[in-house]
Amino acid sequence: MSGAPHVAMAERRPRLPDWFAGLRRHVVASTVIATARVGTGLHARWVGCTPLPEQRIYFANHLSHGDFVLVWSALPPPLRASTRPVAGADYWSKGRLRRFLAREVFNSVLIERGATGPRRDPLLPIRQALDQGSSLIVFPEGTRNTTEEALLPFKTGIFYVAQAYPAVALVPVWIENTGRVMPKGEFLPIPLLCSVTFGAPTSLLPGETKGAFLDRTRNALLSMIPAGGAAA
């Protein structure tokens, strides 16, 4: 099969009726969630907070492309509808399937990673989403952690967001084992058990410096590593 006729067909494709697009989104989302839950034996632990429908930024460690699906699946459905994952545009804009999943199914907030300079504000999509009242799932390490370290240093974005939105609770989320299920560079998952632990909400303290805030939030995440891993 050559790629050209495929693209041509896609361009000529008529716009789908809304009810069909909605149904398709629902079916795909339910399938992805069910697969994630069964495939990883997902255990959601609400340790530091309860699943309340308030505006929150869930910040998590990052091991695998499946991470936000897992956090998303761990949320009760009413919260899921108002929670959007923040993902790298470079990965999730590539190819029709990824674009469809990122935009239609997960309603992701796509940001340009490594975008700098006075004319481009990489956090603009995040601010727009927060202004609309959405909750977010973010990965402050900025990239998937493939090192032996438990957690990479945080990028500064989460500090600026916390500064601009002091009323939004920051909830640390520890994801266990997704890096073993599907390590970076592998394409077949193995069915080990995964867990997602929700910690105590926090926010930027008055007068707290950038460095102190990033250290504190990173330590909050590190302190949640469960003894015994996902089985505990």
Next chain:
Amino acid sequence: MTPDHHPFLIFAGVCAVLLCATVVEHVLALRVPPGAPSPVLENLRDRINAWWVMTALLGLAFLAGRTGILALFAFVSFMGLREFLTLMHTRRSDHWALFAAFFAVLPLQYYLIAIDWYGLYSIFIPVYAFLLLPVIASLRGDPLRFMDRIAELQWGLMTCVFCISHVPGLLTLNIPGYEGRGPLLVAFLIIVVQGSDVLQYVWGKLIGDRKIAPTLTPSKTVEGFIGGVASATALGAALWWITPFRPWQAAALSLAIALMGFLGGLVMSAIKRDRGVKDWGRMIRGHGGMLDRIDSLIFAAPIFFHLTRYFFTV
């Protein structure tokens, strides 16, 4: 009552015991003052409810016959193996070997039992998987903790897949005068193993005092061990009529099953203790994980299989 009715009789018997347990639990719950929840009683209720579900699943598998029993234990192996390996050291370089363990070794072992190839299924994991999985892992060129990683993977396959597969393996035994009744032998093993676990729990809760292995497990007591093993032996002897054994033979085999089951629980507790967890997982409410429920079966099944094969088959 002809032998054809035996499976239904056994199933009805198990349901009657569970019904008694449910009634006793409700009576006990009445005596608990309101507002003072009892964790032991809540756990007991969860355990009994889980037993109802497990009994229903076993009943369905037995109704589906040989294929149903094979499929059920392949599933049990799969869930056990994932709980086991989740707690083990694995590295990214083990990915192919782990994938092969779940999706090649496990299905192949059950396939070999399904086609009744004793000569291969009895050595497939101890010989072929034992040699080939380290080869696959070594191809990735990562020597860090290699021995730990490969030994733990092999141990997971031996316990969760090889040992457990001897339960449906009983269906392949050719016992004169017992043709077509293999599922009853499976039921006998499961009832004695799990009965022994339950009876050890009951004896331990009633008169348990001295801990038998305090550094490994807080829940096993001398009284529970003696009472549980003795009453499981009696239970097995009383079920001789569904087996190819005489009553004293059924008692002796039940004793072996109960002892191996107890020791299996001890070994698996030592592993859990080392990894800092109380339970292997959480898929069976009140019991913990799949491995918490089948740890005794892992150690009892191959021994029961080989004793029966040596003394009773042609």
